[in-house]
Amino acid sequence: MPAATSATADSPRPEAKPRRRAGRPAAAVLDQDGITSGALRLIRKSGYDGFTMAALARTLNVAPSALYNHVSSKRDVLVLVQDHLTSFVDVSTFEKEPWDQAVRDWAWSYREVFSKHTPLIPVIAVLPVTDAPKTLAMYEAVSAGFSRAGFPQERIVSAIVALESFIFGSAYDVTAPADIFDSGSMAASTPNFTAAVDSLAEQGFERPADVAFSLGLEALIAGFGALRT
Amino acid sequence: MPAATSATADSPRPEAKPRRRAGRPAAAVLDQDGITSGALRLIRKSGYDGFTMAALARTLNVAPSALYNHVSSKRDVLVLVQDHLTSFVDVSTFEKEPWDQAVRDWAWSYREVFSKHTPLIPVIAVLPVTDAPKTLAMYEAVSAGFSRAGFPQERIVSAIVALESFIFGSAYDVTAPADIFDSGSMAASTPNFTAAVDSLAEQGFERPADVAFSLGLEALIAGFGALRT
DNA sequence: TCCTTAAATGAATGACATTCATTTAGTGGC
DNA sequence: GCCACTAAATGAATGTCATTCATTTAAGGA
Structure with a gap:
């Protein structure tokens, strides 16, 4: 049948x-x-x-x-999915914007895509690029952007890896429960942390994860930007 | 019996x-x-x-x-393990060293511990601190260090989250295969990336993941250090 | 000594991913 | 047009898990 x-x-x-x-x-x-x-x-x-x-x-x-x-396995399917998703990450910005803005756009876009697919992160993080052609294409576009911006050749990969690590870690934050830092009954024994958490809460940000991401990303962009010749 | x-x-x-x-x-x-x-x-x-x-x-x-x-579940056991492991992360440095060195020591130690336990990362990353007392204790020690160093109260949590995100992402890199960036047969179509990879390889670092981690960590420390009053 | 109750047992259960012997149906050679 | 070949689909196992549950066990307070 x-x-x-x-x-x-x-x-x-x-x-x-x-x-x-x-x-x-x-x-x-x-x-x-x-x-x-x-x-x-x-x-x-x-x-x-x-x-x-x-x-x-x-x-x-x-x-x-x-x-x-x-x-040949379920993992294989996940690899196919991850590679497909990578093509939704915006790298066009490297051909239009100055280096720092391009990195910013790319990083936000990258995190946005994978924050809805965090179970793929353990797969992506250790996946040889040979098995993921679209991912390789993304690296090529980003490398070219770094190169054009005067980034020292031998540090390009390390810089991309560092940014990617930050992006993957940050993708998890997006999905974390809002009260993840609520120390509950242990608040009394953690005065500094509790004060810091309260102080952030008072600011009333809609997506605290975005604040942390922006803070870290800007530091990385500033730090890496200084390496350009 | x-x-x-x-x-x-x-x-x-x-x-x-x-x-x-x-x-x-x-x-x-x-x-x-x-x-x-x-x-x-x-x-x-x-x-x-x-x-x-x-x-x-x-x-x-x-x-x-x-x-x-x-x-009540296998996940529960993983939570117990992760919390126990967190007590191996060195936070003593915040009471001995200047802020930047303390952050550096803490971050390297944190990554070192969890690079051998990456399957825990998806669990930790979204785990309410209430369920992990030793993890909460670590946050308290780190917050206190940031506070003492003159870090603006309302940005402490965001800075820690950003550092942690970078650390978790970087922990995966440690376990990645050495040839993860070998573009193989597609090398011809990715000249910039391939050149960047080769250029890094020529440097002959023993643990390339350490180079990327150091690069990113120093950028974050420098960027965040500037926020202190 | 008896009663209560936390903790241990082992025999199900129900999801899964994955394998394998067969069957099905295009395609190229004749 | 027919045949042989072979990739691809089928459905019936298999084996590995986490998790549940009805019972049993034994320590401690009464």
């Missing part, structure tokens, strides 16, 4: 890239692009908790085992 | 804190401290992959279900 073949018109599934090797047979229904966009759709609807291989297969009208003809 | 009661002298299990409520009965064998140190021992031996509730129970000579009399 090959019901999977019929594209039951309930969802606009964007199947692309035949991906077949020269003169060899093939069917269709499923490929890496389809899996990627199905995964992204599923994650948006059900979050990372609801993101199971079975649920992904259901999204794609396919048996779970069929997925393994195109990816 | 209560073989669990006999402390089969094969491992020095540091059971402490009777933790019993006034005049109520109790046995022993297991408590949160014992679970925490057993978990840490297991993680050190088998890593986070080998860290299962069943393996933890075996480490403690107990049935898996027994654990649930003391913790």
